[in-house]
């Protein structure tokens with residue numbers, strides 16, 4: 001049996017015990033067996049001991065909206081207007097990507113994510129089976145949605161079903177369906193997505209109400225908002241939908257998001273960088289809508305650091321509401337952790353540092369000038385820390401990074417290979 005004891009930690013539980021000032025976590029196999037303050041005094045039973053040295057132990061981040069292989073496009077075609085950038089740079093580059101390239105891009109993204117404390121992510125891309133293969137090797141949790149886009153979708157649906165069959169018993173991979181958006185798909189396909197998701201009990205990951213252009217296109221075609229359109233064809237009925245962006249919302253949209261139990265994923269940095277707008281996060285929270293947090297792809301961010309994203313999220317809500325109390329540090333951290341699991345409907349199993357929860361957690365170094373003093377641990381996490389402060393990462397009871405060193409990825413090799421690949425792709 002795999003046993004791990006983490007001691008000497010400030011524990012953010014995201015649960016009933018709130019914060020334990022000096023405590024320990026005892027792990028057996030892939031579950032948390034005991035969480036308490038003070039010293040662990042029972043028999044160690046051969047447990048591997050990690051001394052957190054006063055660091056902060058908390059649930060890992062859930063990056064709830066990514067396109068992970070886009071790490072290969074980080075900074076490519078920077079500074080162009082959106083449509084020119086997509087048509088002249090992003091799409092031609094993506095058209096050249098092979099399955100092997102997607103794997104290398106995934107490794108690059110996973111290195112960055114694990115090193116900055118992410119233990120689970122919700123992805124939407126193509127060649128998603130290749131991403132899943134990498135996820136299994138690396139032992140992080142991937143909730144992976146193969147994209148459904150354009151006019152001909154039969155093969156895409158078949159791909160999703162093959163992927164479902166391949167990974168249905170996987171510990172690390174969960175298969176989702178990823179209809180790209182209402183403006184890149186017709187109504188019939190969106191309806192088909194709903195039917196398929198109900199049949200497989202599979203969550204749906206989609207982009208919704210991201211830009212004013214999208215709202216205009218859908219209004220003109222259907223005289224509805226994108227959210228009303230999906231609702232009108234029954235896509236949300238009996239499914240779990242995780243909707244990225246939700247920037248431009250109308251009164252009825254809030255009602256639908258709430259009544260159909262839809263999670264909105266906030267992507268503040270992408271929304272700012274692409275000048276899409278400011279999502280009404282505090283209003284959604286007032287409506288009791290679950291709001292999670294994501295970075296979106298690195299080509300519109302340009303990193304996968306959830307600390308950075310939390311800080312942007314909180315600052316943006318304070319400024320746009322002209323209210324310093326808007327989106328507290330605690331609520332921001334909850335968006336970046338537990339709310340991702342609520343989105344997926346598994347928050348009774350993962351996302352808290354409590355007995356019987358899955359052993360997914362990170363340790364943040366506090367022995368750094370910018371992390372001291374600790375008057376308010378939530379504030380330090382959201383406003384002072386950054387991705388480089390994550391020291392140790394545990395997923396499903398496996399230590400995948402310890403003392404800043406990755407255990408399941410040959411970092412040096414994949415950094416080299418990513419550099420080499422990108423040159424090769426550009427020359428194709």
Ligand code: NI
Nearest residue numbers: 207244296297
């Ligand atoms: Ni996106």
